[in-house]
Amino acid sequence: MEFVSHADYNIIFENKEVQGTPVELVEIGYLNAPSGEIIVCDPLVFHDIVPLSRKINPGTYPVKIYVAKTEDAGDRYAVAKLELSNKRAEKWVLALRNDDDVSELKEKGDFFGFPVDAGLGGFMDYNAALQYDKFIEAFVQKNPEGNIYDDFFAAEFKKNSVDQNDPQDYGDWINFQLPDSDLNITMFQSGYGDGVYPAYWGIDKDGQVTSLVIDFLVLLLPDEQ
Template sequence: MVRDPLVYIQKDAEPYLIKVPTGEFPVTAAVVVPDDHDCARYAAVKVQFTAYDAIRFEEALIGTEDLVDFNEGEFFGFNVDAGLGCVLDKETLKHFCAFQDKFHNENPGKNLYDDHFAVLFAANYAENPIYQREAGDWINWKIPGTDYHIPFFQSGFGDGTYPVYYGFDVEGNVCSLIIQFIDIELAYSDEE
């Protein structure tokens, strides 16, 4: 599943309908290189499950989408309200929710981002400053007390709804998951 890790993570969150391999996989970001007017922006993030390239893509769905009123050019996607996205599976979700509960129980009135994640993002910027703002734009966070990792990353232009796609190889097997944050041609074209 793909979610905003600070706002839209709940224990009962539904995963996408299509199953993928479990394990650790490389995550890469396509970055719009900064210019004088803007910072680096993450246009897309890809999780690569196999060594094969995708030849077709389908939107990732959870099964509750309203297809009746769906129009051409629209997408479903996931909601972002804290400027971040993350990728995780059902098992990792359980551990993340347990961490959240423990944090809030032990730190009443504290903010999960400001009082836990902000320092991790800033430290990652200090170690990997290329294509990040000083406060940090990505981390590969290991849930304390577990071996589970969750990649967190900035969400293109911030809050909004972003589509997620499965990539399928020539034999019809899922080989990747793509999160599209920015339609580069649409957002950066000189044409109206």
């Protein structure tokens, strides 16, 4: 059984304004996915490395962020897309992990998502996740009293801030290359912050996967359809 999103994300991808809110595209480079097993998570609250059950063709794929420029809350990352082809999706199917029990989805609009507790979402390949786990372990060994965001990642995010001279502009994304590796992790702001967010596979008219999107529940909410 397929669990389909309430939203058609093409509305966000193909328009510069959605529901009266301007939308801006930010391209943050490519994700190297040699295993074809993808993990969506908060990369700073990294409790497990369970990939999504559907595999993609190994390769390198662009990551695009669609930013809602809201009137009341400023710029908010609405949708993150791992673009697997240039074909248009016809539907958006909930991305599941092997340990998800779909019998728990009782109501229309129910979903399994990933928890965010550090205000970030991200895409990574399973191989990158294994390397990232070692990177974190090495950091903790060298900095037992440290904080990996404050002591390391904050400076990386700052490199991508819009205004380098603004002390309040901390930067909203990074495409982090793991040391001594061709593997990388993309990290980005998560909508309005902490919560639980779903991911969906974009499926084209021929049943082929075109993309993987994270919906940060900023635009096209169910009660606004």
